[in-house]
Amino acid sequence: MAASSKAEESRVPPALPLPTPPLTKFKIALCQLLVTADKERNIAHARKVIEEAAQKGAQLVVLPEIWNSPYSNASFPVYAEDIDAGGDASPSTMMLSELSRSLQITLVGGSIPELSGDKLYNTCCVFGTDGKLKAKHRKVHLFDIDIPGQITFKESLTLTGGESPTIVDTDVGRIGIGICYDMQFQELAMLYAARGAHLICYPGAFNMVTGPLHWELVQRARRWPWQFGEVLATTEHDEAIVVAEIDYSLIDLRRTNLPFQKQRRGDLYQLLDVQRQNAESTK
Numbered sequence: 201m202a203a204s205s206k207a208e209e210s211r212v213p214p215a216l217p218l219p220t221p222p223l224t225k226f227k228i229a230l231c232q233l234l235v236t237a238d239k240e241r242n243i244a245h246a247r248k249v250i251e252e253a254a255q256k257g258a259q260l261v262v263l264p265e266i267w268n269s270p271y272s273n274a275s276f277p278v279y280a281e282d283i284d285a286g287g288d289a290s291p292s293t294m295m296l297s298e299l300s301r302s303l304q305i306t307l308v309g310g311s312i313p314e315l316s317g318d319k320l321y322n323t324c325c326v327f328g329t330d331g332k333l334k335a336k337h338r339k340v341h342l343f344d345i346d347i348p349g350q351i352t353f354k355e356s357l358t359l360t361g362g363e364s365p366t367i368v369d370t371d372v373g374r375i376g377i378g379i380c381y382d383m384q385f386q387e388l389a390m391l392y393a394a395r396g397a398h399l400i401c402y403p404g405a406f407n408m409v410t411g412p413l414h415w416e417l418v419q420r421a422r423r424w425p426w427q428f429g430e431v432l433a434t435t436e437h438d439e440a441i442v443v444a445e446i447d448y449s450l451i452d453l454r455r456t457n458l459p460f461q462k463q464r465r466g467d468l469y470q471l472l473d474v475q476r477q478n479a480e481s482t483k
């Protein structure tokens with residue numbers, strides 16, 4: 201009896217200890233931007249908004265998805281920048297690097313179309329307070345949907361999907377990064393949680409057909425295992441800087457209140473096992 205319960209116990213994945221965050225409380229600013237066809241104007245405007253967010257006391261500033269270009273397959277190749285080359289080849293990320301250093305903030309720089317070799321990606325750059333590029337997340341799940349008569353969009357016509365999850369240690373804690381549609385895939389968030397992320401940032405630009413139903417609902421569902429899914433601050437459709445205080449001391453408290461991690465029955469629902477079985481049965 202004792203042996204069998206020990207065996208069962210060992211199949212439950214243990215809760216990983218969280219790395220200690222470098223600080224407990226800080227202000228985050230989420231910037232919602234109006235994007236135009238004028239790239240120079242978009243960059244100058246984002247600069248002004250980031251400065252305003254820092255003035256409001258934000259130590260972490262987050263921009264939206266595709267903030268330097270219209271969101272369209274026709275625009276991505278035209279507005280794309282070679283982020284690795286830097287300098288004149290990437291004026292958008294040069295501005296982000298300069299501001300993160302001069303304002304001493306961590307910047308999750310939304311996303312821009314990235315040109316790398318002959319491929320285009322939808323890429324989020326994270327800059328540290330020293331102005332250095334700490335991480336680059338290429339949107340993993342491309343937004344390809346078809347709801348006849350309502351919306352058909354295929355990012356994969358021009359973009360290539362990223363090949364790896366992105367988790368980055370910053371002055372405001374360990375952050376997992378996803379871009380918009382990446383939010384729909386809960387396993388990515390669960391992976392970030394298992395790897396000790398204190399926070400997950402999803403720069404987004406939702407469509408107006410499924411978006412209004414999804415953007416809050418899906419984010420609240422991704423709260424596991426941190427919070428109760430409480431919305432601390434929000435806004436409507438216009439430009440806005442949403443500022444809120446993040447309190448990491450709540451993570452341990454919520455994990456004690458709701459011990460989901462310990463209660464998970466991972467032994468019963470490993471998707472990989474099911475996928476393997478399905479593949480076997482169709483051979």
Ligand SMILES: NC(=O)CCC(=O)C(=O)O
Pocket residue numbers: 265343379380381382384404405406407408410411414
């Ligand atoms: N930019 C996107 O990835 C859009 C995702 C979206 O609208 C959704 O409903 O999901």
